[in-house]
Amino acid sequence: MSAPGGLLPSVSVIVPCRNEEGYIGRCLNSIVATDYPKERIEVLVVDGRSDDRTRAILDGYHASHPTVRVLDNPARIQPSALNIGIRAASGDILVRMDAHAVYPRNYIGDLVAALQQTGADNVGGVLVTEPVTETPMGKAIAIALSHPFGVGNAYFRIGAQQSRWVDHVAFFCCRRETFERLGLFDEKQRDEDSEFNARIIRRGGRVLLVPNVVARYYARGTLRQVARMFYQYGYSKPLVVRKLGRVMTGRQLVPPVFLLTLCATALLGRWVGAAGVAFATTAGAYLLSVLGCSILAGRKAGLTTILALAAVFPVVHGSYGFGFLRCVLDLAVRSRRQASGITLPLSR
Numbered sequence: 447m448s449a450p451g452g453l454l455p456s457v458s459v460i461v462p463c464r465n466e467e468g469y470i471g472r473c474l475n476s477i478v479a480t481d482y483p484k485e486r487i488e489v490l491v492v493d494g495r496s497d498d499r500t501r502a503i504l505d506g507y508h509a510s511h512p513t514v515r516v517l518d519n520p521a522r523i524q525p526s527a528l529n530i531g532i533r534a535a536s537g538d539i540l541v542r543m544d545a546h547a548v549y550p551r552n553y554i555g556d557l558v559a560a561l562q563q564t565g566a567d568n569v570g571g572v573l574v575t576e577p578v579t580e581t582p583m584g585k586a587i588a589i590a591l592s593h594p595f596g597v598g599n600a601y602f603r604i605g606a607q608q609s610r611w612v613d614h615v616a617f618f619c620c621r622r623e624t625f626e627r628l629g630l631f632d633e634k635q636r637d638e639d640s641e642f643n644a645r646i647i648r649r650g651g652r653v654l655l656v657p658n659v660v661a662r663y664y665a666r667g668t669l670r671q672v673a674r675m676f677y678q679y680g681y682s683k684p685l686v687v688r689k690l691g692r693v694m695t696g697r698q699l700v701p702p703v704f705l706l707t708l709c710a711t712a713l714l715g716r717w718v719g720a721a722g723v724a725f726a727t728t729a730g731a732y733l734l735s736v737l738g739c740s741i742l743a744g745r746k747a748g749l750t751t752i753l754a755l756a757a758v759f760p761v762v763h764g765s766y767g768f769g770f771l772r773c774v775l776d777l778a779v780r781s782r783r784q785a786s787g788i789t790l791p792l793s794r
Contacts, residue, residue: 453486454482454483454486454558455486455537455538455539455558455562456486456487456488456536456537456538456539457482457486457487457488457537457538457539457540457541457554457558458487458488458490458531458535458536458537458539458540458541459477459487459488459489459490459541459542459543459554460490460492460527460528460531460532460535460540460541460542460543461473461474461477461489461490461491461492461531461542461543461544461545462492462494462519462524462527462528462531462542462544462545463491463492463493463494463496463500463527463545464493464494464495464496464500464519464522464527465494465496465497465498465500466496466500466545466546467496467498467499467500467503469545469546469547469664470491470500470503470504470545471503471507472548473543473544473545473546473547473548473549474489474491474507474511474514475548476548476549476550477489477543477549477554478511478513478514479551480549480551480553480554480555481551481552481555482554482555482558484513487513487537487554488513488515488535488536488537489511489513489514489515490515490517490531490534490535491504491514491515491516491517491545492517492518492519492527492528492530492531493516493517493518493519493527494519494521494522494523494524494526494527495518495519495520495522501516504516515534517530517531517534518530521633523633524638525631525632525633525634525635525638526633528542528630528631528638529630529631529633532625532630532631533630535622537622538621538622539558539561539619539620539621539622540618540619540620540621540622540625541554541557541558541617541618541619542617542618542619543617543661544616544617544663546663546664547573547661547662547663547664548661548662549661549662550659550660550661552658552659553571553659553661554619556571556656556658556659557569557570557571557619557656557659558619560609560619560654560656560659561619561620561621564609564654565652566611566651566652566653566654567620567621567624567646567651567652567653568615568618568619568620568624568642568643568646568651568652568653568654569615569619569653569654569655569656570602570615570616570617570618570619570653570654570655570656570659571602571615571616571655571656571657571658571659571660571661572601572602572603572605572606572655572657572659572660572661573602573603573616573660573661573662573663574592574660574661574662574663575587575588575589575591575592575603575663575664575665576588576662576663576664576665577664577665577667578664578665578666578667579667582747582748582750582751582753582754583667583668583669583754583758584665584667585744585747585751585754586744586747586751586754586755586757586758587665587666587667587669587672587754587758588665589743589744589747589751589755589758590743590755590758590759590762591603591665591762592604593739593743595735595736595739595743595759596758596759596762597762598697598700599697600614600697601655601657602614602615602616602655603616605657606655606657607657608657609654609655609656609657610654610655611652611653611654611655612653612654612655613643613644613647613653613694613695614639614640614643614644614653614695615639615643615653615654615655616639616661616663617639618639618642624646624651627649628642628645628646628649628651629645632689634685635682635685635686636678636679636681636682637678637679637682637683637686640679640682640683640686640694641682641685641686641689641690643694644686644690644694645690647694648690648692648694669757669758669761672758672761672762672765673761673764673765674765675765676761676762676765676766676769677765677766677768677769678769679766679769680701680702680765680766680767680768680769680770680771680772680773681769681770681772681773682769682773683698683770683773684770684773684774684777685773685777688777698770701763701764701766701767701770702766702767702770702771702774704728704732704763704767705763705764705767705768705771706767706771707724707728708725708728708729711724711725711728712725736756736759736760737756739755739759740752740753740755740756740759743755
């Protein structure tokens with residue numbers, strides 16, 4: 447797809463944010479430094495009524511960069527911000543870029559080129575997770591979110607050797623017509639990116655990972671924040687399954703099945719000897735896996751980071767699995783009307 451006169455397609459960059467005073471400046475600096483023609487880009491920052499200095503930073507940025515516009519998101523949740531940005535966008539191609547990341551100069555241009563050349567419906571790059579602090583825990587969180595033991599075969603987190611069709615990419619780079627055909631983001635979903643990608647694939651579309659496009663994403667800084675994030679991710683998955691009528695990838699079932707197995711064998715073990723053996727075997731194998739992966743993944747960072755990793759991996763798995771099972775239980779005991787009215791927590 448080319449614009450009239452052989453120009454590159456116009457691009458609308460959508461940046462949802464809320465309370466990102468520590469990151470929004472460097473994020474926007476990296477976006478406006480793009481090697482994509484500046485006259486073909488607009489940047490729409492959709493602020494969820496931040497109560498820190500984010501809005502003041504944005505207002506100052508708009509004054510010096512007229513192509514950066516600030517939009518208001520009264521709902522204060524991420525899918526609402528994306529929909530506000532999509533409706534306001536004027537570009538042929540829409541690119542979401544997260545406020546908690548910084549981007550290379552080739553990010554927009556290479557994604558747009560991949561979108562045009564491959565016929566994909568959505569393309570995205572790799573996220574290299576950076577520690578928000580240089581503490582052992584900060585390093586461990588960043589390592590865990592980029593390691594197969596932590597996130598499975600989520601290629602947008604662990605990387606790939608070459609471009610490949612995947613079930614999910616971080617953020618999006620889509621033609622405007624994709625949203626016209628498939629609809630906007632579901633504002634009842636916490637993990638709106640996954641739901642949107644699943645909708646693309648269910649309708650016969652394709653999602654492409656472009657590994658030479660690499661953004662640097664700043665991880666959460668505490669175990670509590672990680673637990674909350676993965677609980678929300680897990681809680682959202684059954685809602686997506688119910689909406690689309692299918693499980694899009696087996697990866698999302700591993701933590702809840704594992705957690706359910708542990709709980710069931712632990713309870714049955716009081717009366718059934720084989721269940722007790724199964725619990726001990728399963729728990730022992732998992733603990734050994736945690737220890738082994740922590741040592742291998744954290745050996746360059748030192749002993750304290752290895753110990754922190756041994757805490758982060760179970761928190762990631764357990765929070766996701768518990769969130770998933772909690773949602774299944776909620777859906778089982780509530781009416782359809784009550785389930786569809788579940789209130790999502792505010793994003794950061």
